[in-house]
Amino acid sequence: MFADPISRLRRFNRAVTSELGVLDNSFLGRGRPLGAARVIHAIGPDGAEVGAIRNTLNIDKALLSRLLKSLITEGLAELHEDPADARRRIARLTPAGRAELDAYNALSDAHARALLDRHPAPGALLEAIDLVASALARDRIGIVPADPRRDAARRCLEAYYEELAHRIAGGFDVTQSCDPDATDMTPPRGAFFLAVSDGLAVGCAGLKGSGGPVAEVKRLWVAPGARGLGLAGRLMRRVEDAAHDLGIATLRLDTNSALPEAVALYRNAGWTEIDRFNDDPYPDIFFEKHL
Amino acid sequence: MFADPISRLRRFNRAVTSELGVLDNSFLGRGRPLGAARVIHAIGPDGAEVGAIRNTLNIDKALLSRLLKSLITEGLAELHEDPADARRRIARLTPAGRAELDAYNALSDAHARALLDRHPAPGALLEAIDLVASALARDRIGIVPADPRRDAARRCLEAYYEELAHRIAGGFDVTQSCDPDATDMTPPRGAFFLAVSDGLAVGCAGLKGSGGPVAEVKRLWVAPGARGLGLAGRLMRRVEDAAHDLGIATLRLDTNSALPEAVALYRNAGWTEIDRFNDDPYPDIFFEKHL
DNA sequence: CATTTTAGTTGACTTAAGTCAACGATCATG
DNA sequence: CATGATCGTTGACTTAAGTCAACTAAAATG
Numbered sequence: 001m002f003a004d005p006i007s008r009l010r011r012f013n014r015a016v017t018s019e020l021g022v023l024d025n026s027f028l029g030r031g032r033p034l035g036a037a038r039v040i041h042a043i044g045p046d047g048a049e050v051g052a053i054r055n056t057l058n059i060d061k062a063l064l065s066r067l068l069k070s071l072i073t074e075g076l077a078e079l080h081e082d083p084a085d086a087r088r089r090i091a092r093l094t095p096a097g098r099a100e101l102d103a104y105n106a107l108s109d110a111h112a113r114a115l116l117d118r119h120p121a122p123g124a125l126l127e128a129i130d131l132v133a134s135a136l137a138r139d140r141i142g143i144v145p146a147d148p149r150r151d152a153a154r155r156c157l158e159a160y161y162e163e164l165a166h167r168i169a170g171g172f173d174v175t176q177s178c179d180p181d182a183t184d185m186t187p188p189r190g191a192f193f194l195a196v197s198d199g200l201a202v203g204c205a206g207l208k209g210s211g212g213p214v215a216e217v218k219r220l221w222v223a224p225g226a227r228g229l230g231l232a233g234r235l236m237r238r239v240e241d242a243a244h245d246l247g248i249a250t251l252r253l254d255t256n257s258a259l260p261e262a263v264a265l266y267r268n269a270g271w272t273e274i275d276r277f278n279d280d281p282y283p284d285i286f287f288e289k290h291l
Numbered sequence: 292m293f294a295d296p297i298s299r300l301r302r303f304n305r306a307v308t309s310e311l312g313v314l315d316n317s318f319l320g321r322g323r324p325l326g327a328a329r330v331i332h333a334i335g336p337d338g339a340e341v342g343a344i345r346n347t348l349n350i351d352k353a354l355l356s357r358l359l360k361s362l363i364t365e366g367l368a369e370l371h372e373d374p375a376d377a378r379r380r381i382a383r384l385t386p387a388g389r390a391e392l393d394a395y396n397a398l399s400d401a402h403a404r405a406l407l408d409r410h411p412a413p414g415a416l417l418e419a420i421d422l423v424a425s426a427l428a429r430d431r432i433g434i435v436p437a438d439p440r441r442d443a444a445r446r447c448l449e450a451y452y453e454e455l456a457h458r459i460a461g462g463f464d465v466t467q468s469c470d471p472d473a474t475d476m477t478p479p480r481g482a483f484f485l486a487v488s489d490g491l492a493v494g495c496a497g498l499k500g501s502g503g504p505v506a507e508v509k510r511l512w513v514a515p516g517a518r519g520l521g522l523a524g525r526l527m528r529r530v531e532d533a534a535h536d537l538g539i540a541t542l543r544l545d546t547n548s549a550l551p552e553a554v555a556l557y558r559n560a561g562w563t564e565i566d567r568f569n570d571d572p573y574p575d576i577f578f579e580k581h582l
Numbered sequence: 583c584a585t586t587t588t589a590g591t592t593g594a595c596t597t598a599a600g601t602c603a604a605c606g607a608t609c610a611t612g
Numbered sequence: 613c614a615t616g617a618t619c620g621t622t623g624a625c626t627t628a629a630g631t632c633a634a635c636t637a638a639a640a641t642g
Contacts, residue, residue: 003446003491005417009403011491012420013311015428020304033598050620063600065621079620087608087619112300115427121519125426126296128419129303135416136406137306155294200294200302228412324628341590354630356591370590378589378638 019115026107030100035059039067040093040101043077047092050079076100130225134197138229141197143238148192148219149182152201156194160204160221168258168282177282180208180218190215191242195222195231202226205235207242215243217253220262232265244291251291254283310406317398321391326350330358331384331392334368338383341370367391421516425488429520432488434529439483439510440473443492447485451495451512458549459573468571471499471509481506482533486513486522493517496526498533506534508544511553523556535582542582545574 027037042053054064068091071077076097082088093101116122134141146153164172185192185206195203203222209215217239222231243251254277255262263285267273271287294302318328333344345355359382362368367388373379384392407413425432437444455463476483476497486494494513500506508530513522534542545568546553554576558564562578 005407005413006400006403007491008417008421008424009407010314010399011489012424013314014489015424015431016307016311017315018431019427020307023301023304024308035599060600060602061620062602062622069621085609085619089620108301109297112297112304116296116300119426119429120521121426122296124519125423126299128422128426130299131419132416132423133299133303133306135410135412135419136310138410140309198302198305200298228415230411326629351630351632352590353592353632360591376589376639380590 022111023108026104035067036071040097043091043093045098047090050089050091127225134202134226137197141195143193143234144196146192146194148185148206152194153204156201156204156221157219160219168256172282177280184208193235193238195235203231203235205239207239209246213249215248215251217251236269249291251289252277254286256282257284313402314399317395326358327361334382334384336389338381341380341382418516425493425517428488432486434484434525435487437483437485439476439497443485444495447492447495447512448510451510459547463573468573475499484526484529486526494522494526496530498530500537504540506539506542508542527560540582542580543568545571545577547573548575
């Protein structure tokens with residue numbers, strides 16, 4: 001390439017810090033020091049334990065105590081006793097405090113929108129952005145249980161359907177496929193997991209239970225920018241663990257030979273190919289694994 | 292896509308600030324406050340005018356004066372009078388100061404290397420990094436004159452040759468082509484320009500003069516990650532301006548139909564196709580423009 | 583050549599951020 | 613139920629960062 005990796009990364013660092021700094025500088029012009037603004041952000045719309053705030057902000061307890069006091073005298077926050085432990089406090093934003101949080105976010109969003117709007121090819125930029133973010137945040141991507149009916153999960157599923165439509169010859173239509181009922185993919189019958197990176201869902205996988213000893217793995221998907229990081233394997237392992245905990249003895253799944261990465265993953269993860277076990281029109285390969 | 296652009300950008304911001312922060316935190320552990328470390332960096336290996344430092348760091352003159360004083364008492368820097376204007380001072384690093392600067396850079400480089408090393412696909416990551424950096428720093432990409440024999444220019448030229456080898460059917464070998472002599476691409480006969488983004492060269496273009504009224508445009512190239520930002524057009528305009536200033540009346544260039552973006556650019560920029568004017572084996576389209 | 587401007591220095595001050603130790607209230611444990 | 617640990621509060625302190633105004637020396641200007 002035309003320059004060594006280190007200088008490319010450092011140039012990236014310079015570009016990013018000088019351009020993206022404005023997103024974090026939304027606290028400027030609101031007449032409040034950075035520390036207090038960060039605390040408002042850390043409390044969040046739903047409140048937070050004081051200990052948790054201290055943890056996320058990596059701040060001394062004396063300092064946090066004072067910052068909270070200043071927010072309280074400003075009428076932006078209030079402290080409540082933790083009903084479970086009277087030593088602990090829970091910080092909540094007052095309506096005025098929530099308005100302040102919204103104002104910060106609105107400023108930051110406006111900067112973000114301006115940054116994207118003035119770019120000639122925002123699509124390509126966003127794809128690269130996703131890839132870099134997933135790569136850098138790699139170690140902080142967690143697999144968490146989620147409700148398949150809620151926003152983040154549904155966006156993943158829609159992206160999954162869209163990708164199937166592009167990759168399977170003849171397209172894909174969810175309504176023609178045996179779409180698992182959401183209750184089959186939520187406890188106690190089944191489970192659903194999201195791979196979450198810095199608050200953004202970048203992958204999913206579902207366990208469709210039937211109440212019996214046989215269950216199915218459904219909807220394994222990883223966002224294009226987050227591939228190559230081993231997320232599909234982590235999602236599968238989590239699904240298998242969940243199946244094991246539910247007392248399921250046999251797992252099955254169906255897939256399509258147009259998705260060779262997936263097929264390879266199943267083979268490497270100890271799955272064995274079996275005969276067709278349903279009449280869904282889209283899959284053409286079927287696997288099974290005994291737990 | 293699976294999430295809205297704003298949240299994708301904000302997630303990128305979180306990922307980048309928490310991972311890349313270490314590159315900038317190289318001043319930690321060297322027992323010196325951030326301000327002083329930034330001044331050391333701003334002075335740089337070659338020294339800098341005090342006014343220039345104040346400008347790049349956006350710092351109050353009283354504060355800078357004190358920071359410099361502390362560096363001087365530490366034996367890391369020294370102030371010299373500007374021979375041209377005795378009011379001005381020029382700051383230089385002592386050998387100890389330069390060692391300190393090197394130590395900062397070494398720490399930062401080590402962090403950068405660790406970051407790249409632990410990634411499974413550093414090539415793809417670096418490509419995305421280049422694209423994002425070029426996009427974000429877009430408004431700060433400058434076209435600057437350069438010597439085609441020096442490092443940054445030669446790396447661009449090599450990348451250009453490599454790309455030709457991939458894209459032209461039958462490959463490309465510089466030694467078979469009429470490689471312009473570097474003196475033909477430097478003043479007073481010609482010129483050579485680099486597109487520089489945050490210190491990294493991301494494109495080039497050369498003007499090969501002959502001393503007479505006809506000159507050639509050579510080696511127009513833009514790094515893959517920096518395409519779509521209008522850099523080729525800016526480079527061409529700069530070359531044409533330089534030709535005009537050198538009193539050149541007619542510009543010519545040769546290119547290959549395997550490079551349709553380039554051909555389209557020339558057509559749109561007022562160039563007209565002409566007959567072959569050399570016997571170079573690689574080009575198959577020829578253009579001319581009267582200034 | 584007198585006046586104004588500019589570049590850097592210095593003293594006095596403010597604010598933000600953070601540390602340390604002591605303390606009271608509450609909880610966990612033997 | 614006595615003891616020790618934990619959680620948040622408070623007072624006293626430090627350091628970093630930055631502002632303001634006065635000042636000196638050296639250009640620049642009319």
